[in-house]
Amino acid sequence: MLKILQDNLRDNGIDLSIGILEKQVCFLQEMLRWNKRINLTAITDPAEALEKHLIDSLLLLKFIEKKGRMLDMGSGGGLPGIPLAIALAEMEVVSVDSVGKKINFQKHVRRILELENLLPVCSRLEKINAAADFDFVIARALSNFSDLLRWAKPVLRNNGLLYIMKGPEGPSELDAFLGKESAEGFAFKQQHNYFLPQSKAERQLYVLQKSC
Numbered sequence: 769m770l771k772i773l774q775d776n777l778r779d780n781g782i783d784l785s786i787g788i789l790e791k792q793v794c795f796l797q798e799m800l801r802w803n804k805r806i807n808l809t810a811i812t813d814p815a816e817a818l819e820k821h822l823i824d825s826l827l828l829l830k831f832i833e834k835k836g837r838m839l840d841m842g843s844g845g846g847l848p849g850i851p852l853a854i855a856l857a858e859m860e861v862v863s864v865d866s867v868g869k870k871i872n873f874q875k876h877v878r879r880i881l882e883l884e885n886l887l888p889v890c891s892r893l894e895k896i897n898a899a900a901d902f903d904f905v906i907a908r909a910l911s912n913f914s915d916l917l918r919w920a921k922p923v924l925r926n927n928g929l930l931y932i933m934k935g936p937e938g939p940s941e942l943d944a945f946l947g948k949e950s951a952e953g954f955a956f957k958q959q960h961n962y963f964l965p966q967s968k969a970e971r972q973l974y975v976l977q978k979s980c
């Protein structure tokens with residue numbers, strides 16, 4: 769698993785140390801192990817989880833800033849926040865989900881991998897009390913653009929970045945959002961399109977900047 773992860777990341781210009789790769793694989797194995805008892809992911813096949821969870825999260829390293837304070841909204845089993853916290857020692861990741869069992873799993877990962885830059889928090893996003901405290905907010909498989917901007921706005925500092933990860937539905941969701949609402953308080957900065965290495969599944973990363 770480690771070699772496949774290393775090769776796929778290298779093919780995309782991402783070179784992580786063996787120590788970091790080992791931690792990534794350990795996280796994934798723990799997720800699959802805990803998944804037999806609590807519902808963390810619908811994906812149970814290790815090869816598929818490697819690509820759709822770990823590699824999908826780590827391909828972001830090509831596009832995102834590498835240090836600061838990041839909030840992962842609706843992180844579930846810790847995606848993409850935990851792989852990013854493992855890879856980026858200078859990124860402080862606050863990982864929020866409303867389901868206690870999922871956050872307990874994340875706290876277990878924090879403990880066994882000694883991830884001091886990861887803070888798992890059990891809360892609803894609507895109740896997060898962090899006035900404009902984050903440089904970055906990220907979300908994968910959480911909700912529509914409208915909700916994501918509403919939740920991210922109060923917690924992002926001015927000029928902070930919102931990273932929205934989407935699958936093939938991304939462009940039509942974005943068109944629908946722009947068609948009926950304004951992205952008030954945010955400016956579209958970048959869109960990155962990429963493909964997962966094995967399945968060739970299409971992914972988009974939208975980057976929006978808080979403007980006031």
Ligand SMILES: C[S@@+](CC[C@H](N)C(=O)[O-])C[C@H]1O[C@@H](n2cnc3c(N)ncnc32)[C@H](O)[C@@H]1O
Nearest residue numbers: 842843844847865866867891892893908909910
């Ligand atoms: C589909 S899962 C995605 C999990 C993870 N981001 C991933 O990509 O695997 C969505 C997660 O968001 C959480 N969630 C949904 N609405 C939320 C809210 N308002 N506040 C906190 N967590 C929420 C759910 O508990 C669930 O774990």
